[in-house]
Amino acid sequence: MAATEKDASDVELHEKAGRKPPRFTDTTLRDGHQSTLATRLRGEDIFPVAEEMDKAGFWSMEVWGGATFDVPTRFLNEDPWERLKRLKSLVRNTPLQMLLRGQNLVGYRQYADDVVEAFVDKAAEHGIDVFRIFDALNDERNFISSYRAIKKAKKHIQGTICYSLTQRHLGGEEIVFRDHALFVKMSDIACMRREARHSALGNLNAPSCPKGRHISFSDVQLNIRNSLCFLVLCCVEGGAGCINAFADASACE
Numbered sequence: 001m002a003a004t005e006k007d008a009s010d011v012e013l014h015e016k017a018g019r020k021p022p023r024f025t026d027t028t029l030r031d032g033h034q035s036t037l038a039t040r041l042r043g044e045d046i047f048p049v050a051e052e053m054d055k056a057g058f059w060s061m062e063v064w065g066g067a068t069f070d071v072p073t074r075f076l077n078e079d080p081w082e083r084l085k086r087l088k089s090l091v092r093n094t095p096l097q098m099l100l101r102g103q104n105l106v107g108y109r110q111y112a113d114d115v116v117e118a119f120v121d122k123a124a125e126h127g128i129d130v131f132r133i134f135d136a137l138n139d140e141r142n143f144i145s146s147y148r149a150i151k152k153a154k155k156h157i158q159g160t161i162c163y164s165l166t167q168r169h170l171g172g173e174e175i176v177f178r179d180h181a182l183f184v185k186m187s188d189i190a191c192m193r194r195e196a197r198h199s200a201l202g203n204l205n206a207p208s209c210p211k212g213r214h215i216s217f218s219d220v221q222l223n224i225r226n227s228l229c230f231l232v233l234c235c236v237e238g239g240a241g242c243i244n245a246f247a248d249a250s251a252c253e
Helices: 003-016 028-036 041-053 067-076 078-090 115-126 144-152 194-203 224-235
Strands: 023-026 060-065 096-100 130-133 156-163 181-184 212-217 242-246
Touching: 028 041, 028 060, 028 067, 028 096, 041 060, 041 078, 060 067, 060 078, 060 130, 067 078, 078 096, 078 115, 096 115, 115 144, 130 144, 144 156, 224 242
Parallel strands: 023 060, 023 242, 060 096, 096 130, 130 156, 156 181, 181 212, 212 242
Antiparallel strands: none
């Protein structure tokens, strides 16, 4: 069966089951090389493949934020703002996404509200369409300034919850993100029993998050083909609307 025919049949199966087929965010150009290559991909490594990746049909491409601001400046002698502008000129069809550390932005301390607003404004101006915001301690107070700035820039907000087996605050509580999408870092999902996985994902229910749930996994050692397929299946079974993953080539040493 041709790939397009198979894709169409997969869509029909999802529609019959009363759910949309999952979408995908590619994180190779940010989390992929940050987690496996110490964020050492240079612009000359990234730009040649960017246009081809744009043709793949991803929901978004995560290309900036996290350590991709710090490392080019300190170690690669590159301007991260120029990298973002160049990527935007090459990737014309797929929304570009960044990881923002809430009040910490892309640094390692908290910054003043006016700095947060100015940074978000410039990131949007240079090409970021989707802002994924997280706080390592899930302290929602560190989201407020960046949320306001992103809404002012009229860009997509993706609120984040960091979840692992050691955190119990998702046990029976309803998580409300109003009109924003929700992203969940499921660091221990592969270790959970099936019922526990469905419970964890189910508590982040659709009414509390009308723009959908996006799932990623931070177990870098599991990002090899067989384990990754298993994790994706777990998330889709649990109702995830978008799966985040990076290319096998950057996941295997």
